[in-house]
Amino acid sequence: MYNPLIALAVAVVFLSISLSYFKILNFHTGPMACNGILFVSNASRAYNLSLKSIRYVKDVLYINYFGKKENSISVLSKQIEDIYSKVAVQRPNLDVRFMLKAITEQEIKTNHNVDLLLFDMDLSCKMDTLRTKINKKHIKTQCVESEDNVESVIDEQDVNSYDCVVLGGTFDRLHNGHKILLSQSVLRAKKHVTVGVTDVNMIKSKTLWELIQPIEERIAAVYDFLTDIDPDLEYNVVPISDMYGPTKDDPRLQLLVLSEETARAAGKINDKRKENGLKELEVFTIGLAKDERKAAEEEAKLSSSNQRMRLLGTFLRPPQANPNIPDWPYVIGLAGGIASGKSSIIDKLKLKGAATINCDTIAHDLYRPGLTLNRTLADTFGDEIITSSGEVDRSRLGQIVFSDKNQLETLNKIVWPAVINEAKNRIRALGEQGHRVVVMEAAVMVRAKWYEYCHQLWSVIIPPEEAVRRLQERNGLTEEQARQRIAAQPTNQEQVAIANVVFSPYWSYEHTQAQIDRVWTELERYLSDRH
Template sequence: MYNLTYCVSVSVALVSVVIAYLILSNSKSVSMANNGILFVSNAAKAHKLCSKVSKLVKNVLYIKFDGGPESTLSIINKQIVNIYSKCWIYDVRLMLKPRDAQTKIKTNYPIQLIMYDKELSNESDKLRNCLDNIQTEVMLQSLDESPTMASLTNEEVKTYEYVALGGTFDKLHNGHKILLSQAALRATKHVTVGVTDVNMIQSKILWELIEPVEQRIKAVLDFLTDVNPDLEYNVLPIQDLYGPTKHDARLQLIVVSEETIRGAVKINEKRKENGLNELDIYTIELAEDTNKQSTEEETKVSSSNQRMRLLGTVLREPKPNPNIPDWPYVIGLAGGIASGKSNITEKLKSKGAAVINCDIIAHELYKPGLPLNHTIEETFGRDVITDSGEVDRNKLGSIVFGDKEQLERLNHLVWPAVIEEAQRRIKALGEQGYKVVVMEAAVMVRAKWYTYCHQLWSVIIPPKEAIKRLKERNNLTEEEAKQRVDAQPSNKEQVDVANIVFSPFWSYEYTQTQIDRAWDQLQLYLNKRK
């Protein structure tokens, strides 16, 4: 009897070990899922279970709930705020309509993992079959630790046929998702979304890094059709505050955030002028950014924070350049006048890079007795040459910076001589053992000298800040400083061809963080390149 009991105990223990192993093995496979969907038996459970499965999905998590007394509009309204304020691990999308057994669930991203709470465990086949876009099927039963009760809320969710909202919607984040979801929750027929374009974005921090409007429109439309495919959507670029709200008589509600409510007031003033009914206004609170990475960033969730986090990171992967030697590895450093290029260069030099300053090369080539000095005198006159035979850069600058044709004449003389000398020095530095050479030049983009480099890194600051620095540094008038800034490629032109972008507009520490980030990434890249 004792032996029988012992054998049974051992068998049970072995089975338990095997089950535990299988569960752990299944968890490892589940953790590899790119996109998943979580089915919950009521909307009140959505946030709790969303947090619980956060380590099982890499990219997109859809949440679909069943109907019932714990899936009212009021509860969904609160879940929107809870989910998008607290679930930051991945791209989460709360689908706003209860599950309908007769309707296929369409998603823009293919589902690889299906999860459900224990109350739906008997419906696993139905859940799998209701999906329209499914890949590898990995089933997981999520367990409720305790019953989840809906928090009581007295907020009434009033619905409208036609709802409007607007925004930049750059790098679609959870703050945007709250705004869009609240609009879609309150609409029964149609949602109009104005996406700011052209001059409306130029007041934004690092606006040069804002995604193209077509890309932002697609991201908004993808999200809306995921959370509620039953509505009509009109997502369009707008060039002013009003967009279609100033003339579309069908619109009834506008959804805004706390910081844009004044815009809604102006829209109603314009509608009143045009003889249209004023829009009801629904205001959402700003979401706090719990992932704030520096004191320079905003406390709210914002696209500005996300753009700032791009500084010092690879925006475009470098492409092989067969026109130059593999080593040394040449980084072209571009940036407008007074942008802070020299400061960035010094920081890179302290990391171990060799540095070539093309502006200094040009000045050296201006020296008396050299061919370029004589050519400049012949082209621009004896007045630009000092009594000692040097090129008077201030006089030369006053001639060329206000006259595009004259500037082109100067560039045609100087650029070939400078790049030839720069290449000679790069080769010599490589022979001395340097692996990385930074070639700094204000004209890097306009002269297309980045074609002689393996990567282009650009330095930008707001034009107003550049003008301010130039006035202080060179003792210039506002107009003189503006002429010099305007004569160079814009920040946007420099960003559009850059692999990495820096902005020394904030603190020295924040600039150093950007440099550290870029240099560390470069070392990883170069180690793979060997």
């Protein structure tokens, strides 16, 4: 016979036991942690459990297989591919690190402080051990269990290990494709891993190479990742100036790890080693991870080029206060070499609501007959630069100054002060008319340092060869004349080095528009918080 009092008592006892269990585990129920570590009892379930764990962690997720690496190398190799190629689709900005160090009695140390401990149900009875492993008695915990409890299907195959493994790459803005390459190398190494990181002379053929991180930052990022996934190996991360790097003269190296797109390099490397009397390297090639977020203009694989393209139209450097100019209107300097596409960027910014000033147009205005600058230029460069109607013949003046550096400097000293003074007057007038944002466009923005009169500097770049082609086509110049004019201006690298935002209208109209949309959204958000 049903007794409500007995039923209530049973429910209370069950609830009490459940609450006690949750309290013991200190279950995480709050907002996302910054960094977490996931312990898995079965290596073949690491990928499935990591998919469930990414909801709890914002910045860095460590995954640690609670077993011995030597017993599961083929399983771990498959998990490396799945974790880094598939988790990125769900959380592209999450830094995932699959730890490959063999389990020992030692404490696990990470380069990023962990504030959440995650584990699968089979490890719930080892909570004290897990806390001890990360040396944190008081840390939030979260049990993670995949809904279907599925284990990855592994095609068992022999995976050989080597004392010394070598690999190379650009490693710009370390992404999951890089992590696969590095992790597969670590997995196969017993003592030592050498990593060659391409230096400046090897990167200039790459898309938007001007945005590639400095070599010191790339080396530091590689070393940080390697020491996180297995701190027990010895690492040698070095800059390389050719495709061979240490492979051409280091007799210790045994295995070369590379990706499908660089597989042909293996033959050349081994030929070089034979020339130097060294044993050929064995080769392990990994497949390319697909980039599920790719746009039409981007590569199909996970790549640094795609990442650099996605930086276009974003704040690369946060704006800094400029106490030398009024707070309003907000002035953006737009720099870019001749034929770089500044005009297309200006047109799109106008449609967003920006007022614009073209310093080249200001110079035209100041060249008019009867004005002081017109007469000064004639006195300096000769009356032959003045047309019969009294105008400055800009084509003739350009022929004089772009073939003679001293003449160009003379022209700049005359024209620049007059132009920037007029530009400041026009900016002030636009502000008085109620415009909040004014874009000041100038090809000489960087060289003249007119960005000192701006709140931000935005730069427009295209590949130099494309600029030469456009300039020849647009101005009817010879290739030599076009190269002279481009050489007289700051390089793309100089433009990028100090810019807050970079654009490149090199691809489709839609791709350029997407850059403008991104930056305008960021700018509006920034200005809304600015007093």
